[in-house]
Structure formats: C-alpha cells, structure tokens
Amino acid sequence: MSYDWTDQDAVLEAVERRLTKTGRGKTGAEETNSAEEERRLDELRRIADLARKTPDREEPSNFTAGVMERIGRADRSWRTAFWAFLSRPRHIRVNLLHLLSGAGALALLIFFLVAEVNRPILRNTALLQETEKEYVVRFSYFDPEARHVFVSGSFNNWGKDQSPLVDPSGRGLWTGAVVMKPGNYEYMFIVDGRWVTDEYALRHKEDGFGRKNAVLTLGIDDEKAIKKSSLVHGSGLLASLCGKSVW
C-alpha cells in the first residue's frame, strides 16, 4: 500500500504503529511505500518519539506551599474584599453638569424624606388604598395600655374576633388591613372587650345603644367618601405588605 498523504488519519496511524515497534521501517506486509514515503514517515516518527522521550521537568520545590498560600489569599471573605473595593482610593473625573444634576436629585430626595419624617402620626383611624375593584383599608388604633384590639363592623358582620389588629412594635400602635368592595360601612374598635368609637372617622352614626359607629364610605360619589386622593401616608406600605389575605 502506498500512502495517500491527504489521508491524515492513515498517516498518523502509520506513525503511531512505527512508534510501538522496536525497530524502524515497514510495519506490515501490506505497506509498499516508496523510499521517499518511508523517509517521511520515519521523520514523523522521530519527532513523535523525541516528544515521548522528553523528560519531565521538576517543578519548583515550594510549589505546593505556593498554591496553598494563594488559596489562602483567594479565601478572603467577601466582606474583606468588598471593604477593600470600597476603600480603594480612586481618581474620579467630574463633569460639572452631572455634579449639579446629582446634587439636585439628592436635595429632592432629602426634601421628601424630611417631609415623610415630619408627617403627623395618626391615631386610631381607617386608611385605605384603592385597587382595581376593591379597597385595602388599613385600620389603626393607638393605646399603649391595650392588650387586645379588634375591629368589628358591617364588613365582617360585626364579628368580634375576626379582624384583630396587631402591635408588632409593642409601642401601642395597633394596625390591620382588610379588603372591601365599594360601599358604606359602619365599624367600631373592641379594645380589651370594650366597644370604642373611632373618634377620628370622618362621619359617625348613632348605633341605637347610646354609642356612635364610625362610618366609612368607599368609592361612592360623596364629598365625605374617602377617595384615592385622600389616601394617607403609610397605608400603601402596609397594604403591600399584607396583600389581600390580611385575615
């Protein structure tokens, strides 16, 4: 057989066969190479053989120690790396226009934050946020001495313990939210078993037992109805935290 030198696989196979033989030259009866082909195959074998015989070099004596040291450095906690990133000195090029824009944005942010902090704290009242079809009403009642506070009204069939308010901070601000459809509702707080009128409600109505129910009007065209524009600070936050499954 004479080699087709474009068939690289076959040539490589021939070289590899020669590598495994102790002697050089023809490796099989079927090979009938010309002297030129044989010389070329032998040159390839010599190169491969030389590569095989190249002795391994010895790695530096402290190789493993070096790796372990580098691993130790790479193992630094992310906090250290983060702090290093923050505290690294940098050269910053400043564009005056960008600087002024940034300062303006910062001033606006501070203005709104201050306005939020100075907002009057509401006592016991009902706040709400309009959703597409329903309202999320947030009730709040302030009494540091109270142990249990519920809100009871026509929206929960005057159930006494269906809608408890909670005081997560322990400072006497009892809050809770409930989802309601548009309409007129009456309600009262139940504080440690006592019925208490929401004095901060916009409207009241006699309850027939000598007390006053708070009246809540949602989504009806009435000047005293609580509308979206009158949404009070904080109700949105609570509503988003509580969602519709408050109770």
Next chain:
Amino acid sequence: MKFTTDSLIVEEVLSGNKEAYGHLVDRYKRPLYNLAFRMTSSVEDARDLSQEAFVRAYTKLHKYRPDKSLFTWLYTICLNLTRNHLAKKREVSSEDPNRSAVARGMSDRDCESLPDDLLIEKEETDWLERALQLIPVDLREAVVLRYMQDLPFEEVATISGISASAAKMRVYRGLERLRELRARQEQTDEL
C-alpha cells in the same frame, strides 16, 4: 490521614479541610507544571500558570463532577489559562520573542564539539521544546498532550474540547510542522 482516591480528597476539602487540597496538588503538580512549561517554554510562566490552575480548581471545586476524571478537569483548566496567557502575550508583542531565540538556538547547535549520546539527546529535546513554540497553539497542545503527556486521543480531545478525529488531525499537523522545522534546520546546518 491517607487519601486513596481523588474523590475522597475532594469530599474532604469540600467538607472544610482545606489542607487536604495539598494532597491533590502533590499528586498532579508535575504533569500540570510540565504541560504549562511545554506550552510556554518559560519556567516562570509554567509555575504561575500551573499554580493558578490549582487555585482556580480549588475555588470551583464544588462544580467538579466526581464521575469525571479530576486529572482531565485540572488539565482543561490549566490549558485554558495557558491559552489565554499566550493570547495576551501575542497581543503585547506581534513578533514572537521565542522565534529569534529558537532560531538562534538552532543555528548554534552545530558549534558544539562532538557531544556524547546524552548531550545529543539533551540537545534534541531542547530543540523540540523550542520548536514547539513556533507552531500554532492548538497544534502545539495536541502534540504536547498526545506524546509528551502521553494521553490517549480520546483524552486529548476531551481536554481540548474537540472531537477525537479533530484531535488526531491536530496531532498530525503538529508533527508535520515540526518535521518541516527540523528539515529547515538541517538544511541550515549543512550550509
């Protein structure tokens, strides 16, 4: 503590015994160092690259799949680092600094006075290490993995991320390029 298998060591390292990783380094430092050296022909680069390969492997050890060969995985990491390193070097200097060094080394070879067998062998392997730097990186890595690291074609293919037939083709082309360099050198020597 005696570690018998790579998987045991990996398990031990992942469970928090960082020192156990030293056993893996000891086990594979020589082949990795030699791989990097034969690819770069630089003692410093070989040390840095092979050490970095171990560090990378350590930081990614949780990604290592025990059903695969750790040795192959380490080789792949080392080879990738080496390729990137060589690519950066090419960017820095369009002219391969090894080229002139190799050419000089080859022409000086003849000046030696009648060396003994060992010296001839040493000269030949030195020539090969230098000549390897003159052939393309993909062909170089194929020849190094197949003959100098003595890996089967299948493993060469896995480490290089190519098919076995492509690995064979690269090995053949690498040998051919080296043969041509050899022939050219011999012609120069005869002059």
